[in-house]
Amino acid sequence: MSGDVAGSGGSSSALLVRRAVPGRARTIDRASRALLLGAAGVSIVIVLLVVIFITVRAWPVVSQIGLGSFFLSTVWEPDSGIAFGGTVAHFGALTPILGSVVAVGLALLLAVPIAVAVAVVLAETDRNLGERILRPAIEVFVGIPSVVYGYVGFVVLLPILARIAPAGDNGSGYLAAGVVLAIMIIPTIATLSADALITQPAALREGSYALGATEWQTINRVVLPAARGGIISGVVLGLARAMGEALAVALVIGDVQRLPDFLHQGFQAFVQPGTTMTVTITDGVNNLAINPQGTAARYMLALVLLVVVFISISVVRLVNRRGRVVV
Amino acid sequence: MNPRARATSTVAISAMRATAVLLLALLVWAIVYLVVNGWGELTRPGFYTKAPNIGGPGSGAGPQLFNTAYILVLSMAMTIPVGLGAGIYFAEYAGTGRITNLARRATETLATLPSIVVGLFGFSLFIDATHSHPSRLAASLSLVVINLPYAVRVSEDAIRGLPSSLREGSLALGATRWQTVVRTLLPAALPSLITGIILVAGRTFGEAAAILFTGSAGAITENSNFSLDPFQKGDTLAVDLYVFRTQAEPSAVPDARQYADGVAALLVVLVLGFNLGARFLGRSLVRRLQALPS
Numbered sequence: 169m170s171g172d173v174a175g176s177g178g179s180s181s182a183l184l185v186r187r188a189v190p191g192r193a194r195t196i197d198r199a200s201r202a203l204l205l206g207a208a209g210v211s212i213v214i215v216l217l218v219v220i221f222i223t224v225r226a227w228p229v230v231s232q233i234g235l236g237s238f239f240l241s242t243v244w245e246p247d248s249g250i251a252f253g254g255t256v257a258h259f260g261a262l263t264p265i266l267g268s269v270v271a272v273g274l275a276l277l278l279a280v281p282i283a284v285a286v287a288v289v290l291a292e293t294d295r296n297l298g299e300r301i302l303r304p305a306i307e308v309f310v311g312i313p314s315v316v317y318g319y320v321g322f323v324v325l326l327p328i329l330a331r332i333a334p335a336g337d338n339g340s341g342y343l344a345a346g347v348v349l350a351i352m353i354i355p356t357i358a359t360l361s362a363d364a365l366i367t368q369p370a371a372l373r374e375g376s377y378a379l380g381a382t383e384w385q386t387i388n389r390v391v392l393p394a395a396r397g398g399i400i401s402g403v404v405l406g407l408a409r410a411m412g413e414a415l416a417v418a419l420v421i422g423d424v425q426r427l428p429d430f431l432h433q434g435f436q437a438f439v440q441p442g443t444t445m446t447v448t449i450t451d452g453v454n455n456l457a458i459n460p461q462g463t464a465a466r467y468m469l470a471l472v473l474l475v476v477v478f479i480s481i482s483v484v485r486l487v488n489r490r491g492r493v494v495v
Numbered sequence: 496m497n498p499r500a501r502a503t504s505t506v507a508i509s510a511m512r513a514t515a516v517l518l519l520a521l522l523v524w525a526i527v528y529l530v531v532n533g534w535g536e537l538t539r540p541g542f543y544t545k546a547p548n549i550g551g552p553g554s555g556a557g558p559q560l561f562n563t564a565y566i567l568v569l570s571m572a573m574t575i576p577v578g579l580g581a582g583i584y585f586a587e588y589a590g591t592g593r594i595t596n597l598a599r600r601a602t603e604t605l606a607t608l609p610s611i612v613v614g615l616f617g618f619s620l621f622i623d624a625t626h627s628h629p630s631r632l633a634a635s636l637s638l639v640v641i642n643l644p645y646a647v648r649v650s651e652d653a654i655r656g657l658p659s660s661l662r663e664g665s666l667a668l669g670a671t672r673w674q675t676v677v678r679t680l681l682p683a684a685l686p687s688l689i690t691g692i693i694l695v696a697g698r699t700f701g702e703a704a705a706i707l708f709t710g711s712a713g714a715i716t717e718n719s720n721f722s723l724d725p726f727q728k729g730d731t732l733a734v735d736l737y738v739f740r741t742q743a744e745p746s747a748v749p750d751a752r753q754y755a756d757g758v759a760a761l762l763v764v765l766v767l768g769f770n771l772g773a774r775f776l777g778r779s780l781v782r783r784l785q786a787l788p789s
Binding site: 193194196197200201203204205206207208209210211212214215217218221222224225282285286288289290293294301302305307308309311312313314315316318319320322323324351354382383384385387388405408409411412413414415418419446449450453454456457466467470473474477478480481 | 500501503504505507508510511512514515518519521522525526528529532576577578579580581583584585588589594595597598600601602603604605607608609610611612613615616618619620623624640643644647671672673674676694697698700701702703704707708712733734736737740752755756759762763766767769770
C-alpha cells in the first residue's frame, strides 16, 4: 500500500523538482538516486556470486566423481584418497542427505504442534497476555544463538538420552538433533502463524460462534484453516532454517555416517550417532585446502542446501503472495 | 452447544495454554541454567583477559571476546551503509519495476541462506580465489552477506513507519527527494534505525558456521594477542563453543567444560544485553526527541 503511495509521490515530485530546484541540488538528487539503487542491487550481485561460486566449486562432482555415485551411494570415505595415503576415495552422499531429512522431519514433528498451539494462545485465546509476555519472550528466544541451544542439548539432553541409548553411546543422534532443531524453529513457526491468525477478520469468528460452535471448534475448523497460508510459510521457513543449521546439530548428532535402522532397532535407532548434510560439510573444515575432491563433494552438498532454500522461498511466495520472507 | 463439545473445547484450549506456559518455563530455565553454570567464569577477571590454555588449567576467552567485538564492528561498518542505502531505496524510491522486484527477491534469498553455505562461499571467494587465508576480514565480509538483508529490512521499516505528512511537507517546501531523505526522514527515523541496527549487530554474536570456515578454520587462538590486524585469524565465542566441545584436542583440556560453560553464559548475557539495550535505547531516544520543542 505505502509502496504505491511513495511511487506516485515520486513521479509528481519529479515534476516539482524539474521546475523549482536549482541545478546543483537536482544533480545531487539524481546521483544519490543512482547510488541508492546500487545499494539495493548489492543483494542481487551477492546472490549471483553465491550461486556461481558454489556451483563452480561443486562441478568436479559432475566431471570426476559422477552424479550417480554421489547421490545414490551411501559410501562416504572422502579422506581415503591419495592425499591421505590411501588409494580410492568414495563420495556417496545419500546418508547425509537422508540424514538431514530424518533430523528435520523429527524437528517438524515436534515443533509444528507446539508452535501452532503457542500461536493460537498468542493470537486467539489470550491476546492481551500474549502480546505483553509471550511475544517479547519469543523474540528473546529468536535472539539466543543456535549454537547455544546446541550446547544446552550437549550438556543436558545427551546425558538423559544416554540412558535409553545402547551401552557405550552418549545419547547423541537424530533424536537429539531433532529436539535441538525443534527448539530453534518454534519461534519462526509460532510468530508467522500468530501473525496470520491475527489478520483474520473478526466476522469469521463471530459467524462461527453465531452458528453455535465452541471456541475450540471455531479455532480448529474456521480460523486455523483460514490462516493456513501463514502457517505453511512458517513451517517451510522453519524447515529451511533447520536444514541449514550446522554447528548446533554437529554438537549433538555424533557425526557418524549412519542412518537410523528403525526396522531392526526400533526407537533406539534414533539415539545412535548419525549425520546430516551440514554436519558432513562441517567436519571437512580442516581439509578444505588439501582434499580437492572431498571439498567439491561438500560444495555439492551446499548446492543441495541452496536448492532447498530456493524451493522454500518459491513455496512461501506461492501460498502467500504478499507475505514477507524476512522474519 | 452440547456438553461434550464444550468439554472438548475446554480441554483443548487448556492444553494449548499449558504448552505455551511450558515453553516459557523452558526458556527461562535455559537462560538461568546457562548463567548459573557459567557464573564462576563470568565473575573471574582472568576469563576476559587470558587465552584458552590447551593442555592446562586457567583458560580464558579474552582473544575470542576481542575477535567477536572486532568482527562485529568491522562487518557492521560495511553492512550499515549498504543496508541503509538499500532500505532508503526500497522505502522511498522503489516502484514495482522488474529490477526492484529482483532486488527484493535477492534480499529475501540472502536472509534464508544457511550460515554454512555462506561459510563455503566466503571460503571460495575471500580465501581461495584471492589466495588468502582465514582471517577476521574474511569472516567480517561473510557476515556482511548474512546481516545485509536484516539491515535492509530494519532501515526500510524505520523509514516506512514515518507519517507521510513529513515527506509531503518537505517536498511541498521545494526540497528534492534526496534533501527530504537526508534532512527530514533520516533524523526522524533515527530512534528506530538505531534500535534496528543494534538488534542486527546482536545477531553477529551467534553466527558460528560462517566464521568457522572463513575466520578460524577450526583453530583456537591460544595467545592473548589483541592486535588490530584484519588479516589475523579470528575465532569467536560462538565458534569456540562448538570447537571446544567437539574437536579432539580441546576436549583433552582439564577445564574444557568450565570454559565452555563460561562462553555459553557470556554469549547469553551479551545477546540479552544487546536485545534489551536496543529496546530501551530506542524508547528513551523517542521520548527525548518528542520532548524537544518543535
